[in-house]
Amino acid sequence: MNTNPYEILSDESSFYGDEEETNRLEALVASFDPEPYWGEHHQRLLSTRQYNLKAPTMSSDISMKDASPSPSPTGPPQDRRGRTESVDHFLSRLPPSTTKLTPSRPWIWMHNRNIPSKEGDVPTLLRKGHELLQEYENESVIIREANDKSGGKMAPLKRALKPIRAELEKNLLALARETGVTHGKWMLFPTVDQVDECWGTVVRAMEKGELGDAAKVAPNDGSGESRLICVYTADFGDAEDVKRVVKKMSEIGLLGKGARPIYYKSDVYTLLEITSKNAYGLKASMFSSLNVLRK
Structure with missing residues (x-):
């Protein structure tokens, strides 16, 4: 009896290798999720970095270590708030509903200038x-x-x-x-028609020091699908800070109505591409808002 959940090829077929190799390949296919690939892995590729070097007018943020990038020669950075830019100008300049996704702008960033950011x-x-x-x-x-x-x-x-x-x-x-890779993030998935308002709420709360040290939102990729907003905390092991941030998110209306939770994921799982359908049986998220807010 074949009990491997990833085995879908017939026993007669050896085109893809022996049974062990087939099982391994099927597990890899089942665990692949393109969203974290494009959001985290793609921007670290050598080809992406080379592209960024050829585009001097674009700010190529590939990590969280540079919390206050210098403006590009032609104006403010194209993937985050400028050093002296007002919140209102930043939000109107880079609205996520219409700002296009590019290789050098996989995310739009907002950093808390009062908290030094580290990558590890x-x-x-x-x-x-x-x-x-x-x-x-x-x-x-x-x-x-x-x-x-x-x-x-x-x-x-x-x-x-x-x-x-x-x-x-x-x-x-x-x-x-x-x-030192201790960041984690609460993840929101607003619809396209809600993403600007939701992102604006996040940005203004961060400007007041009410959330964590950074946040990012996915630009317009043309799909019409819900957008991902990540609200970071500096340490996934700091339970009080993780709770404080999601509690504030709830208070300012980011969690919406009803019992549908949002989830918190550590950066270590994101960087290792451990998704909800991973081959290791690991739970991809660390916390849910329902469980954290009950405590």
Whole structure:
């Protein structure tokens, strides 16, 4: 009996390799989510950086470490608020509903100028993080093979995978702290007709020092889909600050009405492209607004 949820090819087909290789490839396909790729990974590619160097009038923010970029030679930066720019001018100059997505402007940024922003050692996080994920995959293959030989039932398999998955989660968060990549973000998904108002509320609250150290919104990609707004906190482990920010977001009307929650995700999971349909069985988000606000 085949119990692998990612196995969809027939047993007779060997075009894509043996069973182990097929399972691995299917897991990778199932876990891929283009949104974090374009939002986080794409802007770090060498080709994107090269494009940015050829576009001197565009500000190429590829991290959060530069909280106060210098204006471009022809005017204010094209992906964030200028150093001396008023909030009203910034919002009217770069409304997310109509500001187009470009390779050098994957996001529109707002930084809290009173809080120094830090990025941490991202290269080390990526290297060691992928090593941890690979170690989990290697262990899980051994456990799955043993389970298949003993009858292939799902309940014993889940029990066997649970402790190594918990260890993986603990190690990834410890690595994030070790490398200083401790940012996390509350994620909002306003519709196109609501995104300008929602973003304006975020920006004005940040200007007053009521939220975290940074926020970003996705520009217009022409899809007409809901936009992503991320409201950052500096440390996913600072439970009080995480709660303070989402409580303020609720007070100023960003959470909307009803019981639908929003979710908080650590940057370590975003950078390692651990999405809601990841092959490791990890829960992609750390907190929901409903659970945090109940405490």
